[in-house]
Amino acid sequence: MRDTKEQVTAWMNLQQVNRVLEGLLEHRVRAAADLSLPEYEALFRLNVASDHPLQMSEIASQLINSPSGMTRIVDRLEKDGLIARETPPDNRRVVLVKLTPRGRSVLGDAEKAFRGALNESFAAHLSEADLTELRRLMRKLLESNGAWTDARCSPGATPGTS
Amino acid sequence: MRDTKEQVTAWMNLQQVNRVLEGLLEHRVRAAADLSLPEYEALFRLNVASDHPLQMSEIASQLINSPSGMTRIVDRLEKDGLIARETPPDNRRVVLVKLTPRGRSVLGDAEKAFRGALNESFAAHLSEADLTELRRLMRKLLESNGAWTDARCSPGATPGTS
DNA sequence: TTACAATAATTGCACTGACAACTATAGAAG
DNA sequence: CTTCTATAGTTGTCAGTGCAATTATTGTAA
Numbered sequence: 001m002r003d004t005k006e007q008v009t010a011w012m013n014l015q016q017v018n019r020v021l022e023g024l025l026e027h028r029v030r031a032a033a034d035l036s037l038p039e040y041e042a043l044f045r046l047n048v049a050s051d052h053p054l055q056m057s058e059i060a061s062q063l064i065n066s067p068s069g070m071t072r073i074v075d076r077l078e079k080d081g082l083i084a085r086e087t088p089p090d091n092r093r094v095v096l097v098k099l100t101p102r103g104r105s106v107l108g109d110a111e112k113a114f115r116g117a118l119n120e121s122f123a124a125h126l127s128e129a130d131l132t133e134l135r136r137l138m139r140k141l142l143e144s145n146g147a148w149t150d151a152r153c154s155p156g157a158t159p160g161t162s
Numbered sequence: 163m164r165d166t167k168e169q170v171t172a173w174m175n176l177q178q179v180n181r182v183l184e185g186l187l188e189h190r191v192r193a194a195a196d197l198s199l200p201e202y203e204a205l206f207r208l209n210v211a212s213d214h215p216l217q218m219s220e221i222a223s224q225l226i227n228s229p230s231g232m233t234r235i236v237d238r239l240e241k242d243g244l245i246a247r248e249t250p251p252d253n254r255r256v257v258l259v260k261l262t263p264r265g266r267s268v269l270g271d272a273e274k275a276f277r278g279a280l281n282e283s284f285a286a287h288l289s290e291a292d293l294t295e296l297r298r299l300m301r302k303l304l305e306s307n308g309a310w311t312d313a314r315c316s317p318g319a320t321p322g323t324s
Numbered sequence: 325t326t327a328c329a330a331t332a333a334t335t336g337c338a339c340t341g342a343c344a345a346c347t348a349t350a351g352a353a354g
Numbered sequence: 355c356t357t358c359t360a361t362a363g364t365t366g367t368c369a370g371t372g373c374a375a376t377t378a379t380t381g382t383a384a
Contacts, residue, residue, distance in 0.1 A: 004277045007284045010293055011183070013300035018180040019226055020309045021173070023342095038370065056333060064181050066372050071334055073370080093332045093379045115166045122169045125306030126299070131172055134299050137292060138175035144287030147182045153170045185372095200340065218363060228342050233364055235340085255349045255362045330381075339371085346365075353358075 025117050032113030033106050038063065040114060042073050043082060043107045046099045048153065053086070053098035082106055187279050194275030195268050200225065202276060204235050205244060205269040208261045215248070215260035244268055 026037045035043070045062050046054060060070040074097055077083045082103030086096050099107070123131065142148040188199045197205070207224050208216060222232040236259055239245045244265030248258050261269070285293065304310040 004281065006293055006297070007280050008277070010284065010297045010300065011280055013297055013304065014176070015180060015184075016226060016309065017300050017303045018177060020304065020307050022177075024307065036369070057331095064178060065370090067333065068335080068373080069371050076369090091332090091380075095333065115170070118169050118173055119166065121303070121307055122172065125302060130299060130302070131168055133295060135168070135172045135175060137288070137296050137299070138172065138179050140287060140292070141179045141283070142175065142182065145182050145186065145283055147178065153167060153174065198339070219361095227340090229363065230343080230365075231339095231341050237364095238339090253350075253362090257363065326384085328381100328383080331379080333376100333378085335374105335376075337372105337374085341370085342368090344366085347363085348361100349363105350361075351359085354356085 021118075021121055024121055025114060028113045028117040029110050033110035035106070035110050038065070038069075038073055039077055040107075040110045042070075042077065043099065043103055043110070044153075046083065046097060047104065047107055053096040055094050055096060059097065077103070183280075183283055186283055187276060190275045190279040191272050195272035197268070197272050200227070200231075200235055201239060202269075202272045204232075204239065205261065205265055205272065208245065208259060209266065209269055215258040217256050217258060221259065239265070 022037060029035050029037060029040050033040070041063055042059055045059050056070050056074065057067060059065075059074075060067050063070075065073075074083065074085065078085055081100060083097050084100055086098070087094060088096060126134065139148060184199060191197050191199060191202050195202070203225055204221055207221050218232050218236065219229060221227075221236075222229050225232075227235075236245065236247065240247055243262060245259050246262055248260070249256060250258060288296065301310060
């Protein structure tokens with residue numbers, strides 16, 4: 001086994017970066033649109049999918065989220081009128097989720113805040129090369145742990161993306 | 163604002179790496195020593211501190227954990243007999259926490275599992291240069307977001323470190 | 325057709341994590 | 355000495371997360 005100490009500090013640093021950034025991003029998104037980060041991400045995913053609504057399980061898998069967690073997030077978003085559930089007649093087991101107009105609008109605000117915060121935390125301090133390098137390393141780690149899925153992050157057309 | 167898309171995918175990848183590795187590590191530590199990752203990390207911190215016991219708040223700050231969460235983790239560890247609480251007479255506000263012999267032994271098992279899993283996930287697929295680069299990037303991100311603290315990860319002498 | 329397996333989502337339970345309110349102790353000001 | 359403030363930890367509450375068990379629906383096989 002290779003020397004472990006460097007790996008441990010690398011892991012701790014990665015974990016810490018994740019937490020700190022999560023905190024920053026959540027704070028900004030909450031302030032701008034009163035959404036938690038998972039809620040924002042769920043809406044984001046629905047928007048990326050553009051027209052066609054998504055099944056619960058599809059959203060969950062894109063967020064690496066358990067189906068149970070998805071249910072509860074969608075509950076809350078539905079209660080707030082940002083998304084709508086609907087079960088298709090041809091397969092009454094599934095639940096299709098789609099953005100409401102209000103959801104789309106709220107997502108627009110959230111997205112501006114999110115991207116602004118991400119830009120301040122990331123790009124403002126990492127060079128272009130750093131960013132590329134970061135993505136390469138993350139991809140390598142995902143691939144070697146059998147978790148690589150191409151991360152789609154732009155829809156057909158996102159209203160607030162500008 | 164710089165182009166945002168690359169940043170978003172970098173962020174998503176980082177988040178995913180964090181989750182995937184957390185899952186792997188937790189699973190292994192749970193199997194080897196029936197500890198959750200936060201529980202393991204708390205024990206680990208106590209061990210790093212060697213002799214002198216730590217205050218609740220000290221452990222919490224090292225784990226970027228809220229004091230309330232710390233209380234509950236320590237509750238559980240105490241119930242299982244892995245740590246002991248003790249309040250010093252000279253300042254009866256604080257609670258000092260220290261490993262019990264049993265805690266030290268369980269930590270030994272957990273640490274072997276943890277380091278093994280980390281090695282498989284990390285070093286087995288990243289070159290030495292990659293690892294260095296990873297740490298550099300993480301450190302840069304932490305510094306630029308005002309969260310850099312040198313991550314101590316070895317005690318005076320760790321029993322199970324071999 | 326009836327019984328059995330597979331799929332999709334939900335619910336219950338336990339743990340973590342953060343924030344606010346609360347208790348107890350200690351230190352400082354009057 | 356008393357009062358006020360600061361510190362350390364605990365408790366309550368709520369959101370997120372995962373696992374196991376459950377419900378509803380669909381598909382398959384006897």
